[in-house]
Amino acid sequence: MARSPASALSYDQAPPLHLPLRFFLTAPLFGILAGGLLLVRGGAVFASRWTGEALAATHCLTAGFMLQIMLGALVQFLPVGAGVVLPGQRWLVPLVHGAVTAGSLALVIAFLGAGQPAFLLAGATLALGVGAFALAGVMALRRRFALVGIVGALHLTFPALLATLLLGLWLVGGLAGWSNPPVFLATALHAGWGLFGWAGGLLLGVSLVVVPMFQLTPAYPGWVGRGLGPLLTLLLLGWSVARLGAGEGSGVQVLPWSLLLAAVAFGFCLVTLGLQRRSRRPWGDPTQRFWRLGLVGLAAAALLWGTGEAGRGVWGVGNGDRLALWIGVLVLFGGFIPVICGMLYKIMPFLIWLDLQNRGRGRVIPPNMKRLLPEAGMMRHLRGHAAALVALLAAPLAPDWLAPLAGVLVLLAFALLAANLLGGLHRYRHECRRIADCLDQG
């Protein structure tokens, strides 16, 4: 697609390292917080998906961890994947980071009983941070209109983020005593747009690029690249309309939409796993393993959700809280988070390497990515994450004594991630000094 000279120039403006890095380094702290919460109040977290503790732990992982890294990755991905730059990113990104961090923390504290002021602070700061980023994304993409491929998926992603935010604000308004939303309906829509639209749309868009090009697999079938973004958008809209029609219940008219959404998610995971099995790269690096774990987790979550919806819609069998908790664990800790970690373990060392390369001006050579962020640490994290996932899946069976164990393991897994990232930062600083010394010595 031909573009104007002015916009064409934008894609050489790779963001400075500190812009995405601040998100990546903050995110694991929320994961550690989720682990701590499970350790201390694990019984309440696994008692029901509706307890304050469960909502706090969920939002540690979604708003605190996933959102942070997804925003940071988008700052880097938009210029490379879509040829656009967020308007005013040098001041916008620090503002968004500060607001999202404060907002996520306030939300978690509010769910733990801090009351109305915390909900108001959370609502205001998340509205500012997420709203500004999503609107900037929509503006950046306005000259790159496409219905299909990466750009098409990104066109779904930003409006979905806005929808998730607005629905979340509606719910927060209710909790702060300002409005009276239909809680089950608004929560279902908030989760649906957040998981299928924002996180799912971004996963789809990123996968269409990363899987064939960076993992050297065969290309996705044409219908996935061309059809899946628009299909996901249509299904999400259809599901939302049906859900609104059903009100606070979950009427039978919602079921076909739910089943189709589950089938699309399940199918996409299987297709991607199939492509990755045919990768021409040697098997076994931590990124590949994190991706595989995440896609299997998402496929299992889609299967359980579809089966649960069918059971409730057709046979009138109640889902129960336990199924909802398993689906939540699989979607977040077993699904999106491993994929995000896998991506992060490529993005972070590459950005550090690129920064060092530019600092060295071709005269001082930086260490390669595997030396900046060694794989041994990533593998320790992967094993820790897998152990925590098993404990989380077992926890609903005996919350009182399994949830604290899961908490320790979750805390440990995110601490290993933090240690790996901080190790990379430490090596980056060391290399900066070495490069400066070498250049000084001529």
Place this chain on the structure above:
Amino acid sequence: MTASPTSASAATTLSGLFSQHHRHCDEAFAAAEKAVSGGDWAVAETAFDTFSTDLLAHFAAEEEQLFPAFEAASGMTGGPTSVMRHEHVQMRGLLANARQALADRDADAFLGETDTLLILMEQHNLKEEGVLYPMCDAHLAPRAAELLERCAAALGTM
């Protein structure tokens, strides 16, 4: 080794020709990486030579044929092509490091260098295929046939 004549000759646009050659370089890259990973150094040497030759031919075709033509037609000399040239320099550096690691029979160093090279190379390809090549197609349409022939020759695909 050069790109397969059938795939290259199917290209009717500059973006098609260069994008196909990207995929061709990927094939040779994967063969080298897999051979080193499996400890087959003789195969790795051959595959890496192929990859290196093809990648350098790709850079040369862009820097000597495509980019000057685009810069002359669009008047843009300090924009995308300057970024692409800078990234070519970075990739040549990684290529040299990987070659040294291959000579040293140091699999860890080789795979570290090629892992970095792959990410740099693919994000570079993504920018070219998504933005620069379509711009080249648009700006160079009047002389596309002549350029296509010259670039294909430089890539060794005809």
